[in-house]
Amino acid sequence: MRKIKKQKIYLFALLLPFIIFVIGFEIGPLVAMIKNSLYADDGITVTINQYLTIFKSKFYLSGIKNSLIISLISAVVSVTVAVIAAYSFTKFSSKIQNRLLMIANMTSNFEGIPLSFSYIILLGNNGLFTLLFAKLGWDLFADFNLYSWTGLILVYVYFQIPLAVMLIYPSYQGIKQQWKDASSLLGGSKASFWFRIGIPVLLPSIVGTFSILFANAMGAYATAYALVGSNYNLMSLQIASLVASDVTLKPQLGSALGVLLASTMILAMWFNERMMRRIRRDLR
Template structure:
């Protein structure tokens, strides 16, 4: 018994650096942000003034709306594309699958300023493809504008799809070959198998990955900042401008916006978990 207790203490001591890291860099800033959101601009009086300012301002409400819409559409587009791509990965040999997963892993980490800069070089107003298509008179891009809502969706989808593939690929490994063989013996077509067995099995994973993609897009800052700067009203950009700006420094208001951003992400994940519990119960 004494030996087991010492072993537990030893394991706890090994976890101590990780616990300190979590408290120092995640829980600590979160508590500070929550506390600062209830202070007035001078930092002395406890008040709901910052939240009242946000919900009375059309500008900040628009920032929340834009962030939610972009996150939703980029997440839903990415998960739909990833469902097909992740399935296609399973049809290759094991060696080819490992190479494809390596490429997907590399692509999922190519984001932020380098990604925005690459898109500007290729599809900006004076980008390579833009000038090339114009030179040959090809109206391929039409009225497409990279520095707009559509451009943001396109850039977000670029790094969201590989992440969705990486997260969804293991779920396909859980679909056993015996299930397909049993369904075929009972006279089910491939379409019927995926409709009645495959997709219901994958649905919890799909919904969970959608929540991750939504939260990832909501918190994206560097990509949007490098692409549109202050020309497009997003929640993450407004928080940064209030906390780190040299013009209008209002950390208390920025903290309140940060609390709303975190609350939106938590609510999305909570709703997903609630729906998945109900789905598993009905299943």
């Protein structure tokens, strides 16, 4: 018993720096943000007017709506592409698979300002590909505008797909060859195997990946700011303009928006947990 207690104390001591880190850099700022959102602009009067201002303003509601739509679209597209891409990875040798995963891992970290700048160089109004195709007489980008809704989704999807591949790929390792052989012996086709066995097994991973991508897109700031600046109404850009702007500095209102953003992410994760429980229960 004493030995077990010593081991627990030792493990707790090892976890203590991580616990302090979580409290200091995650829980602490979250509590401060919630507290700050309940103050008026003077920072003294306790009120819920900041939330009332958000829900009464078409501008802020439009930003929330735009963020939700772009997050949903980018998450759906990224998950769909990632399911196909991760399956294609399994068809290569283990050596090539490791290299492809290394590229996906490296690409998943290429986001923010460098990614937006790369897209501007390649597909901007005076981008490399834009001018190249124009000289060749191919007007491929006549109706395409990088600094628009379409360009924003394109950039979001780019950095979401590698992350989705990294999250979904391990699930394919759980699909055993014996299952495919058994399905074939029972007269099942490849399509019936994937619809009846493969996809249900992958479904928890797909749903979990979707919720992560949705939350990742909702909180993305640097990528959108570098690409469209303040020309597009997104929730993350609104928060930054209220907290760090020299013109419309309203940190209390920005904190209220931050609370709503965090609540949306928590709600997405809660929905994901409920869906995964139901899926696992049905699979049993």
